[in-house]
Amino acid sequence: MEKQPRLLASQLFLKNSVFEVLLNGVLLTWKEIPANKKVVSGSIHHPIKGGTSHSVSVSEILAVRELDVGGGTNDDGRWQKMPQKLTEAYPYAFTVSYVERARQHRWRCSDVTFHCSDGVLRQQWIQTIREQLTALTSRPKHLLVYINPYGGKQQGECIYEQKVAPLFACASISTDVIVTEHANHARDHLKTEAELKKYDGVVCVGGDGMFSEIVHGLVSRTQRDNGVDQNSPEEKLVPCSLRIGIIPAGSTDCICYATVGINDPVTSALHVIVGDSQPMDVCSVHHNNTFLRYSISLLGYGFYGDVLADSERKRWMGPARYDFSGFKTFLTHHHYEGAVSFLPATDILGTPRDKTRCRAGCFICQHDGQLYSGDSPEESKTAPDVSDREYEVGWGVVRGKFLAINAASMSCACPRSPMGLSPAAHLADGTTDLILVRKCSRFNFLRHLLRHTSKDDQFDMTFVEVHRVRRFRFTPRHCQNDSELDLRENGKQLFSQICRDHPACSCSPAYSSWNCDGEILPHAAIEVGVHCQLIKLFARGIEEQPLFEDLANPQCAL
Ligand SMILES: CCCCCCCCCCCCC/C=C/[C@@H](O)[C@H](COP(=O)(O)O)NC(=O)CCCCC
């Protein structure tokens, strides 16, 4: 028979008042007892009306610890200031640390200290709370942490030491920390060396590029361990068992923002500690049956590829490099010619034009994720050659000149674009939103881009189309074969020569690059497939905000 959680109810002191404190296995509640209704002996629960009350889910309690009232410090060594009368009459105290929700999806760690006159009662409380925390099996106990010291504003180590490590210690999580020494250090360590069995998860301190390293390391390791060939675009990949936590310390941090709702290291650390789990789709990118990269957020050709290529040369500017290169790329207004063929996701709930958003516990992700087993008839269809594609059942093809070709496997919301590139995209539905922006005037493109920063619909424009797809391919007009890279290099030289000779020329180069989660891909011709729920994050998706956030405090729900 399943063991029932112990129910505990006592009258305990908190800040000069008596509180009725109740622990029932799901919630810890404390409610102030009006002065005329006190039952001082009380370990029996009496429902009492009136007074302030608080309620915390046991799943959001971080830790409980004894407080040494006499010495004035708790077992963290932190100084506790307490009224003398209280410490004399009720010398036994314990502190509960728990998650408190603040504004805009921010989480904070709060402490509440209860006092009593009986040492046995205090032990009973501490032990019972610890038992209930131990029963929460989804919580990590041992984590492998990678810090990129050069991401974003180069604050990764400091953010981790000051904001995150103390919280992990408070929650009794042990860590092995690696500060990376070069690009791909984390990826290669995960791929070949790391003793993954020792850990309950991996934590990444950095930006989207660093997260991408961790994903590449974990996914490649999992495929190798399971004998799966990543070079085959049709291969069904094996999901990774370890969850990944992101402590945002990069420039865009869009994966953190779109899965938590805010880029805040403390909030992210708390999501790791409570053991949240959010499945995520991953796109695989291939060229000529050779694996290139995985993408979790944005795969962008044209505008976002050019912004990235330009911004990489300006890393010294920090996150501001994207604003500079974004503006410059907008002015250059290059377009690129090619054919995009895609396999629409027809069997799913949801479209890219929906008004509903992917939120914590998303029904569409649950429904579409289950439906997508990888064996569906659509999935087994291979991409035909581009010349045949319009005639192939199920596949669509669009040819033309594009300012941007973007595939957003999730909303790609970030502080620059709070709704994201595809506001209705889902984290774990097995699809990506393919956004095609055809050549248009600078003015119209600016209107489209500006809509990324507002609530207006960026797809409601004649030169923009969006498709929710399972697979797609891009073939640039001027090359359809293996020698693409050579052509590309020669083409660049040729083009720059022509443009040097004709400075006023407004023609576009033949190729852009792909921006793959902030990393540049060298090939223009790619084939992309979505792998539903291949990885899991220590996150839960963005929580719905209370209707009147200013007034509503979910901690005071009683
Ligand atoms: C001229 C007005 C332009 C206004 C456009 C604003 C739209 C911004 C949308 C940003 C979407 C970002 C998608 C996420 C991409 C990241 O993976 C990538 C790498 O991040 P990180 O490793 O943390 O540096 N970031 C980018 O590619 C930056 C794109 C910024 C474009 C202005």
Ligand SMILES: Nc1ncnc2c1ncn2[C@@H]1O[C@H](COP(=O)(O)OP(=O)(O)O)[C@@H](O)[C@H]1O
């Ligand atoms: N120690 C290191 N030195 C140099 N580059 C690194 C190091 N560790 C990781 N990187 C690389 O830095 C790049 C950017 O990292 P990221 O954390 O995403 O910062 P940002 O958001 O500023 O781009 C990634 O491509 C990653 O591979």
Ligand SMILES: [Ca+2]
């Ligand atoms: Ca998706």
